[in-house]
Amino acid sequence: MVGTPEYRKNEYNYDTIPLIRSNTGKYIMNEKNRATSFFEKQVSCSHYEFNRYMDQKRWASLWHQLDEILQMKPKKVLEIGTGTGVLGALLKHYGVDYFSVDIDPELRPDYVAPVTDLPLEDNSFDVVACFQVLEHLPFDQFSFAIRELVRVSRDRLVISLPDAKTLWSYRFYIPKKGMVQIDLPRPRLRPKKHVFDGEHYWEINTLGFPINKISQAIKENGANIIKNYRSPDNTYHRFFVLDKDPDLKY
Numbered sequence: 001m002v003g004t005p006e007y008r009k010n011e012y013n014y015d016t017i018p019l020i021r022s023n024t025g026k027y028i029m030n031e032k033n034r035a036t037s038f039f040e041k042q043v044s045c046s047h048y049e050f051n052r053y054m055d056q057k058r059w060a061s062l063w064h065q066l067d068e069i070l071q072m073k074p075k076k077v078l079e080i081g082t083g084t085g086v087l088g089a090l091l092k093h094y095g096v097d098y099f100s101v102d103i104d105p106e107l108r109p110d111y112v113a114p115v116t117d118l119p120l121e122d123n124s125f126d127v128v129a130c131f132q133v134l135e136h137l138p139f140d141q142f143s144f145a146i147r148e149l150v151r152v153s154r155d156r157l158v159i160s161l162p163d164a165k166t167l168w169s170y171r172f173y174i175p176k177k178g179m180v181q182i183d184l185p186r187p188r189l190r191p192k193k194h195v196f197d198g199e200h201y202w203e204i205n206t207l208g209f210p211i212n213k214i215s216q217a218i219k220e221n222g223a224n225i226i227k228n229y230r231s232p233d234n235t236y237h238r239f240f241v242l243d244k245d246p247d248l249k250y
Helices: 005-013 056-071 086-093 139-152 211-220
Strands: 077-082 097-102 125-132 153-162 166-175 178-185 223-231 235-243
Touching: 005 086, 056 086, 056 125, 056 223, 056 235, 077 086, 086 097, 097 125, 097 211, 139 153, 139 211, 139 223, 211 223
Parallel strands: 077 097, 077 125, 125 153
Antiparallel strands: 153 235, 166 178, 223 235
């Protein structure tokens, strides 16, 4: 593959991971990928059925996903983890050249590959998006995933991750100002411990994963944090808008 960083060869202790092109013209993972359990899909396609998956809070997060990407006026976007496919359909509707990567071929992504080893050239996309995906990998893979997202991005990245800290949200109307929301964190003596539930290996603000640790890992792997916020209508989703470090060396 073109543009495979040396750090990944050393870490995984094998040569660059070649992907096999399927008869549909898409890429599929080879046996080395499949030998690693966290590269296996965790849910079936039925997980993304409308009545099961797309509740009002997810629609709210989808709005932020679309808004953040379109604000950047990209021509070419890569999404990691296709999910329902709604974001891709909307981006195409607004004239964006959209591509997708997922490990599940049943979701019909453009490329079937793990986020830690993308079969794509350096600086290929104006924006790379990755929403509610990276927590599905053990945290020791987080840095590799971020660095790979940065590698294929030309400029900007938008990601979201689950934030387990409970917020109590209150909304009220102020004349001449409109609706105001105040979020109060639930008091806790210490962060709760996250137990792997078959999908999430970790979440922000659980024991051992404070927000500053996540932010530091992002910065150390080639991305500057421009914005960092929780969706007002879905505080479980924390968004990061990132700028690629122009001095990053692969």
